[in-house]
Amino acid sequence: MPDLPNLRFDFNAYPYLTPHLPGVEGVIRHLPQDFQVEEVPAYSPLGSGEHLFVLIEKQGLTTRAVFEFLRDRLHINEAHIGVAGLKDKHALTRQWFSIPARHASRLESLAELEGVRVLEQALHPHKLKVGHLRGNRFRILIRATGQATLPRQAAEAIMRELEQQGVPNYFGPQRFGIGGLNPVKGYELAKKGKVHSPSWLKKFLLASLQSLLFNDWLALRLEEGLFAQVIEGDVAKKHDTGGEFVVQEAALENPRALRFEISATGPLYGKKYREAQGLARALEDRILQKYQLERSHFASRRGDRRLIRFPLTDWGVEEAPEGLWVRFFLPKGAYATAVLRELMKRNPEEGELESEIEE
Known part of the structure; x- marks a missing residue:
């Protein structure tokens, strides 16, 4: 392999949106209940139908x-179990599952599963599917270490700026595997082509490389x-409708970007996705050239566009004897660690947690 820039994911290597504002010292996830996630569904169950929606609270799972x-102990066919998203093990989380209503008594x-509680149940005509959520509400304790007290005003200043400009939509550590090494494996796969690995693993590793390039x-x-602005050739997205368009005249579109109505999108290289043009495409090419890659290396993967930023809403900061509780809502696909790294001015997940959440 040629001498290339480091392909290992390092969250501390990326620039911050708020480098001029000091970070808040502390640690997260000292206890699972320090990191609380509540799934916000895209719709409410109708109250009738052949599927049972179940709101489950879990901790340490x-x-x-x-x-x-549900599959192995309650003997429910895995094809009939629905879930909208993945939630972390090292947290207290509330999320919806769906099962056939005829199996309700098995719940x-x-x-018998330690750390689990059923909070709500309701019927619906259709199975819950991946992506059927609006987003997640977070309540996270940044726990003070030693005798230090954490400055609430400093945290609030950062949150206000993120509210105004948006949060950099970085993929978080959970995307890159233990030690952040999955992009290295994905690069070898992209360069060498056929590798004797299961197809699911190939997709997973290439997705990790796509994420690093983004x-x-x-x-x-x-x-x-x-x-927080667009340039000629950007594929911009409307925040209200999700519609995409190619920017022809940046001067005409940037007032909308300043009002947070539109934002630029970046590439998840692959096939069948809208490609940037002109100046914007040249920026994307610089990333590929950095790693001696071409778009053709991703021909086996479906491409996509990802917003450069996401809105921070419903946020607050609360002082507690243990430290600072921060709360916020994030749309689906966004990572809470992108908010926390701005607050803490470092990778909040310094340890190698067994984690699966894409918030």
Whole structure:
């Protein structure tokens, strides 16, 4: 392999949106209940139908662990189990599952799974599917270490700026595997082509490489002062409708970007996605050239566009004897760690947690 820039994911290597504001010292996830996540569904169950929606609170368990208990211990066909998203093991989380309504009586046995509580149940005509959520509400304790007290005003100043400009939509550490090494494996796969690995693993590793390249693109836009504006050839997205369009005249579109109505999108290289043009495409090419890659290396993967930023809403900061509680709502696909790294001015997930959440 040629001598290339480091392909290992390092969250501390990326620029911050708020480097001029000091970070808040402390640690997260000292206890699972320090990191609380509540799923916000895209719709409410109708109250009738052949599927039972179940709101489950879990602690110290992955979503997969609950899924496998429903499948293996309650003998529910895995094809009939629905879930909208993955939630972390090292947290207190509330999320919806769906099962066939005819199996409702089996839920009593969930009490055998330590760390799980059933909070609500309701009928719906259709199975819950991945992506059927609006986003997640977070309540996270940044726990003080030693005798230090954490400055609430400093945290609030950062949150206000993120509210105004948006949060850099970096993929978080959970995307890159233990030690951040999955992009290295994905690079080998992209360069060598056929590798004897299961197809699911190939997709997973290539997705990790796609994510690293997106993060590099986002970092470049921040360094070039192009975070909260669009340039000629950008594929921009409307925040209200999700509609995409290619920017022809940046001067005409940037007032909308300043009002947070539209934002630039970055590439998840692959096939069948809208490609940037002109100046914007040249920036994307710089990322590929950095790693001696071409778009053709991703021909086996479906491409996509990802927003450069996401809105921070419903936020607050509360002082507590243990430290600072911060709360906020994030749209689906956004990572809470992108907010926390701005607050803490470092990778908040310094340890190698077993984590699966894409918030």
